[in-house]
Amino acid sequence: MKKLLTLLFLSVPALTGTAFAQSDYQADSVFIRKIFSNALSEGKSYEWLRYLTQQIGGRLSGSEGAAKAVTYTKSVMEAEHFDQVTLQNVMVPHWVRGAKEKARIVNGKQKIEVPIAALGGSIATPKGGITANVIEVKSFQQLRELGADKVKGKIVFFNRPMDATKINTFEAYAGAVEQRGSGASEAGKLGAVGAIVRSMTTRLDDFPHTGSLRYASGAPIIPAAAISTNAAELLSKTLKANPETQLYFEQNCETLPDVPSHNVIGELKGQRNPALYIVVGGHLDSWDFAQGAHDDGSGCVQSIEALRILKALNYTPNNTIRAVMFMNEENGVKGGIAYADSAKAKKETHIAAIESDRGGFTPLGFGIVGTSAQKAGIMRWRKLFSAFGIHELGPGGGGVDIGPLAPQGTVLLGLVPDSQRYFDYHHAANDKFEAVSKRELDLGAAAMAAMIYMIDKYGVE
Structure with a gap:
């Protein structure tokens, strides 16, 4: 069975795109420039983050804040007229301070x-x-x-x-x-x-x-x-x-019985291969006494913004692109496991998954988890990305929530921002909206949208 899944996955690039050629460089560079320009001039992620952090605040799994965050991010994606927005049921731990x-x-x-x-x-x-x-x-x-x-x-x-x-x-x-x-x-x-x-x-x-x-x-x-x-x-x-x-x-503190919650999923339907998926996401939960701005409100709003940008540029995806707000990364990873289990049960083929969970700082690159051929295929785009300040494409970590997709053959990519300030705020009460730079946040969303565009066009080989 494992061999069959591997063979199926290795055939995906032929279905999802064409080989990246030097002749495509100029056209791709122009489109990616449009992505960055849209993010920096018309970006919405910062205001979404403002509401998520200042109006909702701490969002630990099982809390009232987590439930409000589910409702809010669902409404944001519906307001952006994504093709479909759904809630995925997840049972999560309920620990209270x-x-x-x-x-x-x-x-x-x-x-x-x-x-x-x-x-x-x-x-x-x-x-x-x-x-x-x-x-x-x-x-x-x-x-x-x-x-x-x-x-x-x-x-x-x-x-x-x-x-x-x-x-x-x-x-x-x-x-x-x-x-x-x-x-x-x-x-x-x-x-x-x-x-x-x-x-x-x-x-x-x-x-x-x-x-x-x-x-x-x-x-x-x-x-x-x-x-x-x-x-x-x-x-x-x-x-x-x-x-x-x-x-x-x-x-x-005490641990109460598990409670129901949700992953929030918004998607742009693929026109050529709607049954093939590219996922981008962050985790919606945060620690209770923090606003969770860098960890991981930033990753959530960047993921929604990546889809918004592509839609605003009238990009027609080949494959279905999903933004997923995962629930319960901080103390259980139940959302990531539930998403992967559902994908397996439905026999969904996920080409790639991208996660932003290292803060809303200046993006430097992407860490890649996959076969040598898959890593090499993505690393061929280094020159294209470096023109936009994204210099680090290479082996690395994908992310906790997308990790459960790895056994299904999914290539995992983790956005890699400048890490020097991240642990100043990580899991602490000073992880507030004011700690996030709008420009840095927008640049990260643009980098993710650009990576989605390239994978959607060329596949992962």
Whole structure:
């Protein structure tokens, strides 16, 4: 069956377009110039983002904000007269933060309030909170070497910073984020009563950056929270001066039963191959205490804008082009899984999927996941894209929500913006509308529309 799907997929380029030739370069360059000009002069994504962030705000799965975001983005695509706009049912987790968290460093008689945020999926502390001695570690290996005798009854403080020497901040994030994802379980195994994790950002500030944790099967379940980087520095300094320093923290979160929600899907029907699909999307959910402007309101409005631009330019697609607002990327990926499962059940062939989930910053390129031939085929367009500031076409990551389409033979592309500021805002309360540049946002939407145009015309070989 896998071989059959591979053969079918490899035949798609012949159905979807013609070989890219140098003689086409001028015509494609002219049309892509029109795409960028339309985005920069008539773009609507910024105002859509303004409403999504300032009028709706936080959109964690299962929340009222998430439901409002579904209704809003559906209405936007209907107002743009896309050929079809539908809601796809998705069951999603429903975790709620509850009353605002409290924390303070207790150094003898000195008590210093510090900002924390419960990690997504964490349990609450006992009523009245936890006060315990703190043990600081930089790695799981260091934690294990300490052993249960030194960890039991304490709060483990994971304080490995993102590596500031990494030029690619996503690489730095990947090198530190295991503390957030698995730290609570690793600490719980050794008898810790709580876990505090340094926020995943290279910047020193007072914003705790949340994110999901994963409790390991069979491990004791303990409460866990992120602490701001300034507070992490203070706690570390205080512990060095007084190893008997304690930390008090209290949080009131809980996990409720799963609830129904939706992916929002808008499409422009293909005229030549309507049963073949190109998808562009972002995730509609965001963390509860943030407006979710960069993560990932930007990706959502850019995806809708990409289709709007092509429609405004009277482009007639060969294949059906979809903009998908995925629900529940932050704490479950249920939307991405539901979309892929539906595509498989309906025997839909997806040529390519493009995701924007790295913020609304200046676009630099696209990461490509596919066969060597597919990557090479897209990379042949580098000269064409570089004229518009898109220089990086090559191997890379596609995206969390489109990832489940990969086993079906879909080529995955992730928009790659300048990453230097992304983790200043990622999962934090300062991820607000004001942090997004209209011009940068419009340029990203144009880059995505241009990539859709090229794939629609030439296929992926």
